[in-house]
Amino acid sequence: MGEVVNKPTYPAEQAKRIAVCGHHEARGGAEVALFRMLTLLRRRGCDIVFVTKNNTDVIEDLIPEGVTVVRVSADSRWSRFLGTLLGKGERPRWWMRVVRKTLHVLSGKRHYWAFEYAGRHLTGLPKGPFDAVLDFEGYSCIDTVIGSRISAPIRATWIHTEEVDLSATYSYFLRYYDRIFCVSQTAQVALSARYPRLADRSRMLFTPIDVDLIRRRSMADVSPEPQGTDPSVFRIVTVCRLSQEKNLELSVHVAATLRDRGLNFLWEVFGEGVERTGLQTLIDRLGLTGRFVLRGAVSNPYPYMKRADIYVQTSKHEGFGLTVQEAKILGIPVVVTDIPAFREQIVDGQTGFLRPADVEALADAIIRLARHPEERRRMAENLAKVDWDGQQDMSPLYEFLGL
Incomplete structure (x- = not known):
């Protein structure tokens, strides 16, 4: 298993084991919703492993008690760069930026080939099997690729925006993800309009709140x-x-x-x-x-x-x-x-x-x-x-x- 940031408090032996992929550049609505969801799953007795590419300093106090945090990276600076997995203090060299821009232009799909490469070089993935994987970030993120590499019989992902662009991860949605949760009718309509092949997998799921x-x-x-x-x-x-x-x-x-x-x-x-x-x-x-x-x-x-x-x-x-x-x-x-x-x-x-x-x-x-x-x-x-x-x-x- 990757780097464990906090130790878990495991529920009963028959608890569902669920990997949840997400990242957190800042404390925003998506982060609040993510950790509210983890709290609700813990109350249902689930054993949760939160899989992230980031340090957890900015959201440490939001992580529910008993959740294990695993930080994923890649096996070289090059693959970390292509997968946007660079850590603190790591800056890409000028020629790396040129190559990624070239890949972007040639492929016509933002980060697709970069994510494909990085996905084959991931390190620190949690050991399976899991009962399910939930990719909370959802669209055009390396988290979707990470979720596809974790062993589980079912996977779900999220759409948080009406400006839906799955150019980097569309093939992952088709191949690996069984359910797509949209946080509003607006997001669901936008997804179905732009990607009709994914419409039958989508369900609306309001952002969880604690009034x-x-x-x-x-x-x-x-x-x-x-x-x-x-x-x-x-x-x-x-x-x-x-x-x-x-x-x-x-x-x-x-x-x-x-x-x-x-x-x-x-x-x-x-x-x-x-x-x-x-x-x-x-x-x-x-x-x-x-x-x-x-x-x-x-x-x-x-x-x-x-x-x-x-x-x-x-x-x-x-x-x-x-x-x-x-x-x-x-x-x-x-x-x-x-x-x-x-x-x-x-x-x-x-x-x-x-x-x-x-x-x-x-x-x-x-x-x-x-x-x-x-x-x-x-x-x-x-x-x-x-x-x-x-x-x-x-x-x-x-x-x-x-x-």
């Missing part, structure tokens, strides 16, 4: 407000990875419009990602320092969400949008871009506002809620009536695993 835990954690103490903070300021919060699909550049431009239209606000963004430097440059250039603030990743964002007046998300696309659902659980009205995944979650005018990805339209919705607290209260009352039990049905997964 009581989210509400309990929202009551935790947070850092006190800096001295001089205006108590009447209108508080806006966003929790997301700082990545291109979250479209935070649009949020910054909306904030500039709010300022120009005289709204006294503080917009806080919790999360980390590759877009941080560019976003901070834009914030400074537009004179929004102190108004639009990148707070970084926090282990518990819920108290900050709870004290906000509204939650805003300007994503270009989503598979589900977990943090929007978490804001709803906490009774926070939301303003979001009008994309298919958010249409599944928001009743426009009742639990929030759906608006086009337009600066003025989004600013109008925010200002409307800022100036009409009675409308925010009405939306909060509507959110309090939502039946969350019906949105936590894990039976498609349990049936697949024979639990």
Whole structure:
């Protein structure tokens, strides 16, 4: 077996043994959903081995008790590079980058041949057999290849986005994976439209949530407000990875419009990602320092969400949008871009506002809620009536695993 990061607490002898493949560049909605799923499987008595190519520092506290963590790599720097398995401190040489780009252009399939090669040179794979393998990452990731190399009679994978591109892993889906779980109707429709041969393997499986835990954690103490903070300021919060699909550049431009239209606000963004430097440059250039603030990743964002007046998300696309659902659980009205995944979650005018990805339209919705607290209260009352039990049905997964 590969490198064991924490020791397991094994359940009964007849427990299902399940390998779960995933990675975690940051603490985002997908990571929260992944480890919530592991918690639920542990409660069902499963023996879980979490297989990852990453160090687990960033998500150490999320790993459920009793889960064994195995870190996979490859047998040379070259194969680690091709499979995006390089560890901390390892940087590809210039000629490696040229070769991978050439493979990309010649094959027309992103990383396909690279993944094929890396897959034959993996090291540290957990010893089988397993009762099942679950590839939680799903699309165009080396994790799908890793899952295909672990011995098990059945395998399932996940689709988390409406922007489905399986060019690097399509053949693995066809050959090795029996079930494809889509986290929303939007994701399932997109998968079936682009890859009709996979349609009959797909099932919808909502992202698992823990409503009581989210509400309990929202009551935790947070850092006190800096001295001089205006108590009447209108508080806006966003929790997301700082990545291109979250479209935070649009949020910054909306904030500039709010300022120009005289709204006294503080917009806080919790999360980390590759877009941080560019976003901070834009914030400074537009004179929004102190108004639009990148707070970084926090282990518990819920108290900050709870004290906000509204939650805003300007994503270009989503598979589900977990943090929007978490804001709803906490009774926070939301303003979001009008994309298919958010249409599944928001009743426009009742639990929030759906608006086009337009600066003025989004600013109008925010200002409307800022100036009409009675409308925010009405939306909060509507959110309090939502039946969350019906949105936590894990039976498609349990049936697949024979639990």
